[in-house]
Amino acid sequence: MNDNNQTDQRDPVRVFEGVVPHSLLEYMNSSIDTARHEWRPADGRRAATMARNFAELLRASDSFNAMESRACSAARGWAAVVLGKELNGEPLYVLRCVDSGMPSQSYLRHYDSHILTILIILQLADGYDRCGDLVVYKRQRESISLIANVRTKTWLMIEHALPLPVRRALLDRDRSRGRCDRIVCLPGNAYVFNGFVTLHSNFDVESGERRSLIIHYYDPGLTAGLQRITQTFRGFRDRLADLF
Numbered sequence: 369m370n371d372n373n374q375t376d377q378r379d380p381v382r383v384f385e386g387v388v389p390h391s392l393l394e395y396m397n398s399s400i401d402t403a404r405h406e407w408r409p410a411d412g413r414r415a416a417t418m419a420r421n422f423a424e425l426l427r428a429s430d431s432f433n434a435m436e437s438r439a440c441s442a443a444r445g446w447a448a449v450v451l452g453k454e455l456n457g458e459p460l461y462v463l464r465c466v467d468s469g470m471p472s473q474s475y476l477r478h479y480d481s482h483i484l485t486i487l488i489i490l491q492l493a494d495g496y497d498r499c500g501d502l503v504v505y506k507r508q509r510e511s512i513s514l515i516a517n518v519r520t521k522t523w524l525m526i527e528h529a530l531p532l533p534v535r536r537a538l539l540d541r542d543r544s545r546g547r548c549d550r551i552v553c554l555p556g557n558a559y560v561f562n563g564f565v566t567l568h569s570n571f572d573v574e575s576g577e578r579r580s581l582i583i584h585y586y587d588p589g590l591t592a593g594l595q596r597i598t599q600t601f602r603g604f605r606d607r608l609a610d611l612f
């Protein structure tokens with residue numbers, strides 16, 4: 369799916385429509401409403417318990433189960449062929465709630481540490497142009513050695529420190545050159561992609577709050593010590609964003 373709301377086989381994102389029952393979406397949003405005011409840190413992320421509970425509820429749905437099973441099987445197959453690794457392990461569960469007060473969380477081009485990402489939108493923000501939509505690059509990276517991964521992530525971390533207008537301009541330039549597509553997401557659908565090789569980012573949110581459940585599967589361990597550096601860097605950047 370892209371800006372024209374069409375799909376083709378080259379799309380890096382696979383869309384599974386209607387895998388989240390409407391009643392469950394309502395339950396998840398009301399649960400978040402109850403606890404949202406307590407959420408810190410400033411990036412709107414809430415890992416672990418609530419996100420994991422939501423995922424367990426989703427697994428009661430046959431259509432979600434079938435989708436997750438297919439996606440996981442394909443990701444493990446990819447890891448075996450491309451990385452020569454047999455990957456297992458617990459997924460990482462994240463809830464992400466972003467509003468207009470979090471400009472530092474937008475236009476951050478990155479690769480995920482995990483191979484498989486399943487994105488489920490729980491609630492859309494207002495409007496269309498600046499509603500937090502996902503943007504994915506069409507050309508997937510081919511160089512995925514440990515050294516290449518550290519080099520790329522270090523470069524992207526530096527890019528994340530640029531002011532928001534510059535980060536936005538970089539993404540707009542790439543969109544105008546046809547290098548990336550906006551993914552117009554709808555609540556109830558699942559968006560599945562290999563975030564380890566697919567560069568991606570999000571628009572900012574001008575009004576309202578966008579809520580997403582994100583499940584990451586299979587970390588091949590190529591991030592080494594970068595995760596701690598990235599977390600420290602993010603914390604410092606968020607504190608600056610809070611000040612200004």
Ligand SMILES: [Fe+2]
Nearest residue numbers: 479480563568
């Ligand atoms: Fe990501």
